[in-house]
Amino acid sequence: MLIVDHVSKYYGNFIALENVHLQFDNGIYGLLAPNGAGKTTLMKMLVTLIFPTKGEIRYNGENIIHLGSKYRELLGYLPQQFGYYKHYTPAKYLLYLSALKGISKHEAKEKIPELLKLVGLEDVMHKKMRKFSGGMIQRVGIAQALLNDPKILILDEPTAGLDPTERARFRKLLTQLANNRIIILSTHIVSDVESIANEIIMIKDKTILYKKPIRELCQLLSGRIYETAADFQDAEIFRKRFATISEKQENGQMIFRFVSDEQPNENWKSVEPTLEDVFLHVYGEGALA
Amino acid sequence: MAIDNEKIPFPSDKEIKQEIQKIIAKGMNKKPSFWQYMFTMYREVGFRNVFRDLTEIAFTIVLTIAVFAMFVLSTAEYFSWTALDVYTFIFCFSPVIYFVIVFFFFICQKQKPAFEVEMTCKYNVYQLAAFRMFMFSIFAMLANGVIIFWLATEFSIHFPFAFLLSVASLFLFAAAFLYVLLYVPTKSGKIALFISWIAANLFLSYMNSYVYQAFLLNVPYFIYIIIGMAAMYIYVHQLKLFFVKTNIKGVL
Ligand SMILES: Nc1ncnc2c1ncn2[C@@H]1O[C@H](COP(=O)(O)OP(=O)(O)O)[C@@H](O)[C@H]1O
Numbered sequence: 149m150l151i152v153d154h155v156s157k158y159y160g161n162f163i164a165l166e167n168v169h170l171q172f173d174n175g176i177y178g179l180l181a182p183n184g185a186g187k188t189t190l191m192k193m194l195v196t197l198i199f200p201t202k203g204e205i206r207y208n209g210e211n212i213i214h215l216g217s218k219y220r221e222l223l224g225y226l227p228q229q230f231g232y233y234k235h236y237t238p239a240k241y242l243l244y245l246s247a248l249k250g251i252s253k254h255e256a257k258e259k260i261p262e263l264l265k266l267v268g269l270e271d272v273m274h275k276k277m278r279k280f281s282g283g284m285i286q287r288v289g290i291a292q293a294l295l296n297d298p299k300i301l302i303l304d305e306p307t308a309g310l311d312p313t314e315r316a317r318f319r320k321l322l323t324q325l326a327n328n329r330i331i332i333l334s335t336h337i338v339s340d341v342e343s344i345a346n347e348i349i350m351i352k353d354k355t356i357l358y359k360k361p362i363r364e365l366c367q368l369l370s371g372r373i374y375e376t377a378a379d380f381q382d383a384e385i386f387r388k389r390f391a392t393i394s395e396k397q398e399n400g401q402m403i404f405r406f407v408s409d410e411q412p413n414e415n416w417k418s419v420e421p422t423l424e425d426v427f428l429h430v431y432g433e434g435a436l437a
Numbered sequence: 438m439a440i441d442n443e444k445i446p447f448p449s450d451k452e453i454k455q456e457i458q459k460i461i462a463k464g465m466n467k468k469p470s471f472w473q474y475m476f477t478m479y480r481e482v483g484f485r486n487v488f489r490d491l492t493e494i495a496f497t498i499v500l501t502i503a504v505f506a507m508f509v510l511s512t513a514e515y516f517s518w519t520a521l522d523v524y525t526f527i528f529c530f531s532p533v534i535y536f537v538i539v540f541f542f543f544i545c546q547k548q549k550p551a552f553e554v555e556m557t558c559k560y561n562v563y564q565l566a567a568f569r570m571f572m573f574s575i576f577a578m579l580a581n582g583v584i585i586f587w588l589a590t591e592f593s594i595h596f597p598f599a600f601l602l603s604v605a606s607l608f609l610f611a612a613a614f615l616y617v618l619l620y621v622p623t624k625s626g627k628i629a630l631f632i633s634w635i636a637a638n639l640f641l642s643y644m645n646s647y648v649y650q651a652f653l654l655n656v657p658y659f660i661y662i663i664i665g666m667a668a669m670y671i672y673v674h675q676l677k678l679f680f681v682k683t684n685i686k687g688v689l
């Protein structure tokens with residue numbers, strides 16, 4: 149069990165996170181917040197790249213900084229900017245990282261092709277990474293994070309650069325991995341975590357606002373989400389009169405959603421809240437929370 | 438947690454498991470020795486991965502030695518070097534090869550694109566650095582030996598004494614360098630140490646060459662052995678800090 153115990157992180161005078169308290173058991177956690185909220189900061193502390201200014205992070209009761217290499221041995225990490233050597237092939241790069249992770253050459257040679265197949269890179273495993281697309285590099289990064297069969301998998305915006313098919317495959321991969329490890333992934337895209345996360349963590353105003361299963365998050369807005377259709381020409385009026393949280397086009401009409409404690413009029417119908425509603429409500433322009 | 442006087446708090450299964458794990462971890466928590474760690478690391482990581490920039494390192498060394506040789510040969514023509522001068526030279530310049538390789542290595546580390554991933558591996562940059570520095574110091578010692586052996590053919594110096602002098606000087610410097618690495622966060626601090634080492638030695642030898650050389654030469658063999666051993670001990674002790682600490686402020 150991993151515990152973030154009242155952790156604050158300051159960069160000089162700048163407060164990036166304040167009094168963050170979290171507990172992780174096995175399962176998938178989606179760290180969902182807009183850019184600049186402090187997701188990367190939290191993840192870097194979880195992988196001991198930076199240290200908390202206050203508080204500590206413990207794994208099975210011991211401070212992860214003191215555990216040192218014993219903790220890192222259990223760790224898989226994909227940084228937000230995954231660095232690589234252009235003149236390396238994925239196979240060679242993974243072999244190098246296996247050595248740093250203390251995995252025997254023999255074991256690594258078996259594991260690497262498996263992993264590269266898992267992320268769909270088996271055809272290019274002996275090609276230099278110089279010409280790889282962003283999505284391919286990202287998939288090398290995901291494979292790399294799984295090398296040591298980590299008990300704690302930390303993925304910082306893992307779906308950045310992936311196309312929709314790759315995203316779907318990635319989500320499937322995570323659910324396969326989830327049952328005996330802690331997986332924490334950050335994203336600012338609701339659909340990345342909507343179908344797979346056991347719990348969603350939202351950061352707001354430098355601290356944790358929610359850590360709840362999706363169902364419970366949606367219940368927060370239960371009975372308060374309304375939807376209505378409007379013609380394009382009326383759209384501007386709607387935007388002015390109501391604090392809409394989202395709008396989309398459907399069959400040549402605009403569909404507006406917004407949050408209200410009571411039904412404004414009969415044309416608005418009450419709908420089930422989605423995770424996206426919660427996200428937009430919390431972080432949108434008219435955010436009340 | 439709410440305080441409830443009616444209930445006797447009993448740990449949940451999860452808490453019991455956790456506590457047991459904690460106790461086991463504490464019991465097993467014997468820290469491996471420096472040498473064990475080095476050996477395990479050599480076995481698990483392998484030389485190839487520890488010295489990935491081998492060609493660049495070799496290049497640096499060849500260049501350093503070339504500059505050295507030029508320097509010695511050119512000055513030899515202008516001044517008639519006495520054996521004493523050569524000993525001074527050896528004491529002063531023995532750490533140069535070590536400094537150049539290690540400094541070069543740290544510059545390379547910082548520019549590595551994969552720094553973040555490598556820092557979170559079981560063996561991170563600091564452990565690799567310790568391993569490499571240790572190997573570098575051994576290498577520098579041997580390289581110095583070769584240079585001194587060659588000097589001994591050119592000048593009338595006593596090889597074992599000169600070598601001992603060089604080893605003592607190398608490890609004294611290496612220990613001081615590690616100290617700066619660990620506690621002085623700026624890059625200029627590291628260069629400053631190197632420059633002041635050379636400057637201090639040269640200054641002492643030129644300003645007061647008689648006393649300086651008398652000091653260098655009159656110190657008996659065994660004192661040099663003790664100094665050398667002590668410096669090595671401090672050096673290894675400080676290298677250990679690289680294994681213990683996860684991240685050291687300012688090293689990179
Ligand atoms: N090294 C740093 N020095 C100063 N400020 C930083 C540093 N890293 C991040 N920040 C600031 O901390 C805040 C949180 O950043 P970050 O953790 O990267 O957010 P996210 O990953 O959610 O986009 C941002 O305002 C960012 O500018």
Ligand SMILES: [Mg+2]
Nearest residue numbers: 187188189228
């Ligand atoms: Mg980020």
